[in-house]
C-alpha cells in the first residue's frame with residue numbers, strides 16, 4: 001500500500017492556509033514614520049490577543065516567520081514579522097512596492113490575502129520567492145481572526161516579553177497524530193534516508209534543528225508540512241516544490257515527526273563480519289598496473305541515486321567502469337599509493353576498488369554502519385612504521401562509532417564508540433556522529449571529528465586494536481574540513497556554531513576557533529595566496545552569501561594567522577563546495593542549495609589577484625544544481641557536476657569540464673545518474689585543494 005493514499009483533508013486545507021502565511025512584505029527598518037490616517041504603530045507591548053495567537057497557530061505561521069510572542073515562531077522561510085508594521089509606511093512609499101495599500105492595516109491585510117502582489121526582498125538573508133503560497137489565505141481565517149492578526153502585528157510584544165521558548169511545552173504523547181503501521185514504516189525509512197543526515201537519527205539535531213516531539217508538536221502537522229514543502233533559506237531542501245514528495249507524503253512525514261523517534265539497532269562486530277566479502281584476495285591481485293591508462297588521473301565520481309561510482313579517465317573522459325557501491329554513495333578516498341579507491345555509502349557499506357586492473361572492479365566490501373558519511377586511510381610512512389595502504393577507517397552516523405579496518409581486505413579490526421559529553425554544557429549525548437576524517441603525514445594518526453559533542457579526536461592507529469585517543473575540545477557540530485597548504489594544520493567547520501576550528505597536527509593541539517559568517521561549509525576548503533594577507537584557507541557558507549578566508553601562515557604572516565581576514569561576497573548563499581589548485585589563478589565556488597533555481601546552478605570564480613568580488617558567475621547548465629569541483633592531476637581543468645533528477649531522461653545529470661586558464665567549456669560527460677562528488681586519484685592522495 002502506498003501511504004500517500006491517505007489524504008487528510010483537514011491537513012491539506014491547513015497546508016494551504018499555512019503556505020498562505022509564508023510570503024509577506026519585507027522587514028523594514030524600525031525608524032519609519034507612522035502611516036497616515038491611523039493610530040501610530042509602536043514596538044512597545046500590547047496584550048497578545050488570544051484570538052491572534054490561535055490564528056497564528058491555526059495557520060502554522062510560525063513555521064515560516066519569526067513572530068514575537070508566538071511560541072516557537074522562528075521560521076525563516078518568510079520574512080521576520082517583528083517590525084513589519086513599523087516599516088510598512090516606508091515600504092508603501094518606495095518605488096519597489098508593487099501593492100495597492102496606503103495604510104498599515106491595508107498593507108498587512110494585502111500581505112496576508114494577496115501575498116504575491118508584493119514580494120519582500122529579504123527572507124532572512126535570501127531573496128523571498130513568488131508563488132510559495134497560493135492566494136487563498138483568507139479561506140482559512142475568519143474575518144475576526146484576520147483582524148486579530150493585523151492588530152497583533154501592529155503591536156507585537158517587545159522582546160523582553162516574547163514568549164519564544166527554547167523549551168516548548170511538550171505535548172502529551174497520546175495527543176501526537178497517529179499513523180498506520182504502513183505509514184510509519186514508510187516514514188521511518190524515508191526519514192532515515194533523507195532527513196537523518198542533517199537532523200540526526202535520534203532527531204537531536206545537528207546541521208538541521210532538533211525534531212523531537214517537544215519541538216515538532218508545537219509546529220504541528222501544518223507547520224511541519226510547510227517547511228518540508230518549501231524548504232528554508234538555511235539549507236533545508238524544498239522537497240515538495242521539487243516534486244520529490246507529494247503533499248500526502250509530506251503529511252505522513254509531518255505526523256511521523258511528532259511521534260517519538262523509533263530506536264535504531266546497534267551493529268556489533270559479529271554482524272559486521274557477516275557482511276564482509278573479499279572478492280579478490282590480495283595475493284590474487286596484480287603486482288603492477290595492468291591498465292595502459294593514466295590511472296593516476298582517474299576521477300572516481302559518485303553516481304548518488306544509482307548507488308554506483310563511475311571511474312572516468314581524466315585524459316579521455318571515457319567512463320572506464322561503473323561499480324556498484326553503497327546506497328546514496330557519499331564520498332571516495334584513495335589509499336596512500338592511490339591504487340585503491342574506498343567508497344562509502346550512506347548505508348555504511350564500504351566498497352574497495354582496485355584501480356590497477358584493466359577494468360576497475362570491487363575487490364572487497366563490508367558494512368560497518370547503518371548510516372555513514374566518511375572514510376579515510378592510513379598515510380603515515382616514517383620512523384614509527386610504514387602504514388601505506390595498511391588500514392582504513394570508516395566514520396559512522398549510526399551507530400555512533402568509527403571502525404578501523406584492514407586496508408587490504410576490509411576486515412573490521414576494532415570499533416570505537418563516540419558517545420560522550422558535549423564540549424560546552426557537558427551533557428551526555430547518545431548520538432555523536434562521526435563527520436570528517438583526515439590522515440596526518442606527521443604521525444600514524446587520524447583526525448576524527450565528533451560532530452554533536454564538538455570534540456576533535458587525534459586517533460593514533462599504530463596499534464589499531466588499542467588506539468590511543470587525545471580528545472581536543474572545539475565547538476559543536478563539527479562537519480567538513482581539510483588541510484592547510486603545508487598539511488600541518490587542519491581546519492574544520494563547526495557549522496551551526498559559525499566557527500572554524502584549527503588543529504596543529506604536528507603538536508597535537510587546538511590552535512584557534514575562528515568566527516565566520518553563517519554555517520561555514522568548506523568541503524575540504526581552498527588554499528591560496530591572498531595578495532594582501534599571504535597564504536589563506538577559504539570556505540563557502542550555507543547561510544550567508546560569502547567566502548571567508550582565514551590567514552594560514554603563522555610564521556610568515558603571524559598578524560593574520562587564524563583570523564578571518566577577508567570576506568568575499570557572492571550573489572547568493574547555499575554554497576557547498578569551494579576548490580582551487582596551486583597552479584590556478586582562480587577559486588571556484590558553487591551555491592548548490594540556494595532556493596533560487598538559477599543560483600543553484602550558477603558557479604562563480606574569484607581571481608586570486610583581485611579577491612574582493614567574483615570575477616565571473618555563470619549558469620553551468622539549464623537544469624539541476626551545480627555541485628562540487630575537482631581538478632585534473634595537472635591542475636589545468638576543472639570538473640563540475642550537474643546534479644539532475646533520476647526520473648527525467650536527458651536531465652539525470654552530467655559533468656562539465658572547463659579549461660581552467662580560459663574558463664571556457666571543453667567537454668560534457670552526459671547522461672550520468674545524479675553525479676555529485678568527484679575524486680581525482682592524484683589530488684585526493686596528495687590532499688590538493
Ligand code: DHE
Nearest residue numbers: 197198330331373374375435436437479480523524676677
Ligand atoms: Fe556530504 C563531504 C556529511 C549532504 C556531497 N559530507 C561530507 C563530509 C561529511 C558530510 C561529514 C566530510 C567527509 C570527510 O571529509 O571525511 N553530507 C553530510 C551530511 O550529513 C549531509 C549534510 C546530509 C546527508 O543527509 O547526508 C550531506 N553531501 C550531502 C549532499 O547532499 C551532497 C551534496 C550530495 C550527496 O552525497 O548526496 C554531499 N559531501 C558531499 C561530497 C563530499 C562531502 C561531494 C566530499 C567533498 C570533498 O571534496 O571532499
